[in-house]
Amino acid sequence: MLQALARGERQVASRKLSRTVTPTGRERLFRDDEVIVSKTDLKGRITYVNRVFLKISGFDEDELIGAPHSIIRHPEMPRSAFKLLWDSLAEGREVFAYINNLAKNGDNYWVFAHVTPSIDVNGKVLGYHSNRRVPDRQVLNDTIVPLYAALLAEENGQSDRKAGLDRSYRMLLGLLEERGVGYDEFIFSL
Numbered sequence: 001m002l003q004a005l006a007r008g009e010r011q012v013a014s015r016k017l018s019r020t021v022t023p024t025g026r027e028r029l030f031r032d033d034e035v036i037v038s039k040t041d042l043k044g045r046i047t048y049v050n051r052v053f054l055k056i057s058g059f060d061e062d063e064l065i066g067a068p069h070s071i072i073r074h075p076e077m078p079r080s081a082f083k084l085l086w087d088s089l090a091e092g093r094e095v096f097a098y099i100n101n102l103a104k105n106g107d108n109y110w111v112f113a114h115v116t117p118s119i120d121v122n123g124k125v126l127g128y129h130s131n132r133r134v135p136d137r138q139v140l141n142d143t144i145v146p147l148y149a150a151l152l153a154e155e156n157g158q159s160d161r162k163a164g165l166d167r168s169y170r171m172l173l174g175l176l177e178e179r180g181v182g183y184d185e186f187i188f189s190l
Contacts, residue, residue, distance in 0.1 A: 023075065024106040029134075030056050036111060036132040039118065044069045047127060058104035074102040078151035079161075080168035084183060085115065089128060092117055096187050098135055098144040110135050139190040147175070 030036070036056060039048035046064045054061060057072055064071065073082075077100050088095045094116040101109050111132035117125045135144075151168045158164035176186055 021102060021104070021106045023102060023108060026107045028056055028103055028107045028109040030109065032134050034134070037130070038064075038069065039127055039129050040069050041127045042125065044128070046071075056103065056109050057101070058107075063104075072101040072103070074100040074108050076100060076108075076148070076152060078148050078155055078168055078172075079165050080151050080155065080172050081148065083165060083169055084172065088183070089115060089117055092125065096184065098140060098148075098187075099132070100148070110140055112136070136190070143190055 030052065034052045035050075036053045037048070037050040038046055038053055040046055046067055046069055049057075049061060049064050053064075057064075059071075081097060081099070085095050085097055094114065097113050097115070099111050099113050101111060103109060112135040113130055113132045115128055115130040118127045118129045119125055151172060154171050155161075155164035155168040158167055176183060179186060181189065
């Protein structure tokens, strides 16, 4: 019982940390042969992490299990990118995305994520599984970083969060429409 209470207190502390950590501007890198793995329940609470996730994020396993996956969300990630990700997952589709994460100490680490619904034998979605690899640096620098900066500026330029998300999301969809591709085609064309 005491262990469960202590674990719960650590999880609450972890959740608070994600809201108060200031980005350091330092980037953590991981090797091409490493894969960051995590699993969540339907509400996005972490149920599993591998050793690479722990090493790169700087968190202990007991700080992460039960915490929302957003504990590693970097404040420079546009919310519209996550809206697209969650909308796709809600439709039962897998998603590939470039994501900037925030380590426990405020360092960031970029990943190329493949997120899939985890389903049971009856096809019922139980949660989500994410594998993250080292992203292509040229794609990040030439396309993703400027795109995300523009989306984030659109979000932050609005008087309320909902309006900012709506404008940023429309901006993202407009870019895809201009190119005549869907999101998946855009990502795979990079």
